[in-house]
Amino acid sequence: MQELKKRLRKKAENYRKSLEKSDKLSKDETIFKKIIALKEYKEAKTLLCYVSVRNEIDTKKLIEYSLKIGKKVAVPKCFENRQMKFFYISSFDELETGSFGILEPKFTADLCKEFDNSLCIIPALMVDKSFNRLGYGGGYYDRFLKGFNSVKCVVCYKDNLIDELPRDEFDVKADLLITD
Numbered sequence: 001m002q003e004l005k006k007r008l009r010k011k012a013e014n015y016r017k018s019l020e021k022s023d024k025l026s027k028d029e030t031i032f033k034k035i036i037a038l039k040e041y042k043e044a045k046t047l048l049c050y051v052s053v054r055n056e057i058d059t060k061k062l063i064e065y066s067l068k069i070g071k072k073v074a075v076p077k078c079f080e081n082r083q084m085k086f087f088y089i090s091s092f093d094e095l096e097t098g099s100f101g102i103l104e105p106k107f108t109a110d111l112c113k114e115f116d117n118s119l120c121i122i123p124a125l126m127v128d129k130s131f132n133r134l135g136y137g138g139g140y141y142d143r144f145l146k147g148f149n150s151v152k153c154v155v156c157y158k159d160n161l162i163d164e165l166p167r168d169e170f171d172v173k174a175d176l177l178i179t180d
Helices: 002-018 021-037 039-043 060-068 140-146
Strands: 046-049 072-079 083-089 095-097 103-105 118-122 126-128 151-155 176-178
Touching (some): 021 151, 083 103, 083 140, 118 140
Parallel strands (some): 046 072, 118 151
Antiparallel strands (some): 072 083, 095 103
């Protein structure tokens, strides 16, 4: 199963790399508009969201918009033992380069402990029709999501959707899927 997941990750990464800049911008804008139109987004007091890097689906516009309209925004920070916690931010100035070269909150940020009435935007390389996701393979999100009691929304380009992904007992599926 691990070899199959590795091949699928490579295929998804290659697709992302192949996107023309204008196509990627258009797809990311479509995903942004679909997220902010969600009832779950409108009703959420807190947005938990990854900070996009490289060729990931852009979330920076969503984070900025959410802060502008008064939502609390929390972004992840990775720790030992493949643990991940979310911390509140009020601007991108409160981020620094951390694990895996991604922007993470500085240690001065407040820990997000309350997840009621939250929406968590989850990255994925691939997603299947049952909302199972294929991430980067570290298990950080699956560990975090096991204890998350609010809405889980995975984002993925529609060209990286497949019928069925290989799964193991640790994989946590999303409640919602947003594509371009």
